[in-house]
Amino acid sequence: MNVALVTKRSLEDSASNRAQGGIAAALDDTDSIEAHIKDTLIAGAGLCDPGTTRFVVERGRAAIDWLIRQGVPFTRDASGSGLHLTREGGHSHRRVIHVADATGSAVQDALTKKLQAHPNISVFEHHIAVDLITGAKFGPPDSGCHGAYILDKATDQVVTFAAPHTVLATGGTGKVYLYTTNPDTATGDGIAMAWRAGCRVANMEFIQFHPTCLYHPYAKTFLITEAMRGEGGILRLPDGERFMPEHDPRAELAPRDIVARAIDLEMKKRGLDCVYLDMTHKPADFLISHFPNIHARCLELGIDITRQPIPVVPAAHYTCGGIVTGLAARTDLPGLYAVGETAFTGLHGANRLASNSLLECLVFSAAAAEDILQSKRRPRSSLPQWDESRVTDADEEIIISHNWDELRRFMWDYVGIVRTSKRLERARHRIRLLEREIDEYYANFRVTNDLIELRNLVLTADLIVRCAQRRRESRGLHASRDYPITLATARNTVLRNRFR
Numbered sequence: 001m002n003v004a005l006v007t008k009r010s011l012e013d014s015a016s017n018r019a020q021g022g023i024a025a026a027l028d029d030t031d032s033i034e035a036h037i038k039d040t041l042i043a044g045a046g047l048c049d050p051g052t053t054r055f056v057v058e059r060g061r062a063a064i065d066w067l068i069r070q071g072v073p074f075t076r077d078a079s080g081s082g083l084h085l086t087r088e089g090g091h092s093h094r095r096v097i098h099v100a101d102a103t104g105s106a107v108q109d110a111l112t113k114k115l116q117a118h119p120n121i122s123v124f125e126h127h128i129a130v131d132l133i134t135g136a137k138f139g140p141p142d143s144g145c146h147g148a149y150i151l152d153k154a155t156d157q158v159v160t161f162a163a164p165h166t167v168l169a170t171g172g173t174g175k176v177y178l179y180t181t182n183p184d185t186a187t188g189d190g191i192a193m194a195w196r197a198g199c200r201v202a203n204m205e206f207i208q209f210h211p212t213c214l215y216h217p218y219a220k221t222f223l224i225t226e227a228m229r230g231e232g233g234i235l236r237l238p239d240g241e242r243f244m245p246e247h248d249p250r251a252e253l254a255p256r257d258i259v260a261r262a263i264d265l266e267m268k269k270r271g272l273d274c275v276y277l278d279m280t281h282k283p284a285d286f287l288i289s290h291f292p293n294i295h296a297r298c299l300e301l302g303i304d305i306t307r308q309p310i311p312v313v314p315a316a317h318y319t320c321g322g323i324v325t326g327l328a329a330r331t332d333l334p335g336l337y338a339v340g341e342t343a344f345t346g347l348h349g350a351n352r353l354a355s356n357s358l359l360e361c362l363v364f365s366a367a368a369a370e371d372i373l374q375s376k377r378r379p380r381s382s383l384p385q386w387d388e389s390r391v392t393d394a395d396e397e398i399i400i401s402h403n404w405d406e407l408r409r410f411m412w413d414y415v416g417i418v419r420t421s422k423r424l425e426r427a428r429h430r431i432r433l434l435e436r437e438i439d440e441y442y443a444n445f446r447v448t449n450d451l452i453e454l455r456n457l458v459l460t461a462d463l464i465v466r467c468a469q470r471r472r473e474s475r476g477l478h479a480s481r482d483y484p485i486t487l488a489t490a491r492n493t494v495l496r497n498r499f500r
Helices: 033-043 050-058 060-069 103-116 189-196 256-270 284-290 292-300 357-374 398-414 421-444 449-470
Strands: 003-006 121-124 127-134 145-152 157-162 166-168 207-214 234-236 275-278 310-319 322-324 336-338
Touching: 003 127, 033 050, 050 060, 050 357, 060 357, 103 121, 103 357, 127 157, 127 189, 127 449, 145 166, 166 189, 189 322, 189 336, 189 449, 207 256, 234 256, 256 275, 256 310, 284 292, 336 357, 398 421, 398 449, 421 449
Parallel strands: 003 121, 166 336
Antiparallel strands: 127 145, 145 157, 207 310, 234 275, 275 310
């Protein structure tokens, strides 16, 4: 079987590469699968699917063992005889296995070396998917996915990739917000393409805002891992006062949604630009050895974390909803799979438990691979080529950058950590205006990387707002001033494309 791996930028440019904390798995004798499941269900605020949660957690140890066999150099404990496990918010035990504070990068490095040496895997860097090729182009009864149209950014040509099996592993939609920990590539491409192809999308209202991102006027947003709070970090106001115990008995180790809302409330109540994460009570050698990348990055900006607290703010971090899939990672469209942040599996519920994301990627990528290997689906003999006969080169590309900037700002203002019905309606109105502009632009001009990403971002913004408007309660990551009560019955928000 031949595999084409298509990536918008370089192979290393991904959200997984930025994952600092680690991978959650019940590995210690004092821990258990049942405890990990319980913690996940609690963090998910009643919306985690119990069957999916057990499916993932039970496969945690096997996933870690597989990574070790691939050469991932996980951090050892002080004795050197075992693996070091850290603890993060929402976890009742130390169960997060890591590689210092750069776990995602270490995992990706090890796997990249493997795939680059594989004779059946071809990597296409600097290529971006425009849309899926579906059976709608051939008429009934064909309803499957047969590949994708891909823009080669080096030649500005759209090429046809035919495939009996297509896997979307495109990440989330963090760039729909003004402030995010996500890479610039997180523009909701997979979710948007699957929706246009007729797949269901669910729970897009649950956007996780990471509580602690570096606040600096001249630096790009930089994630400060949750493991810092797991290792004793204290959140303080500018005068040094600790505030988290007033918001939750678990204090700094409360789940992310609680900590993010607490920081947001304190900042708005007191007119602050940021709060501070204090690790200065920990030995300097401990901080440097456990958080070398954070220590180095902060030093570049004049902050010595061994002596100074770190200025932090919340930022959009993770999309808990996405394309509806089953336990084999199949979507509603035959031949189409979705894995990772782009998928809605039911694991995360209304709020993702820290370090369950890489675990989900590992478990469902293995499930998808197994399902594909057992499939007898064959590629179509011919596919329609991309048609550019009725379009021209864009005359004013500045429209794209202006629309992108407008979208990110009003999504941050109206669809952020705390929402109201009026704010959501304002956002929906602005989205409709942008959609009309972009649809006209898309119909008349040749596609570019920026146009593709903006088109997808506006669509995913619409899905986020539509899901948020349907949820008449506050639950997990969705906090509404108009509906502050959590309903007794938890239900998913599932959207179906009426044009399918």
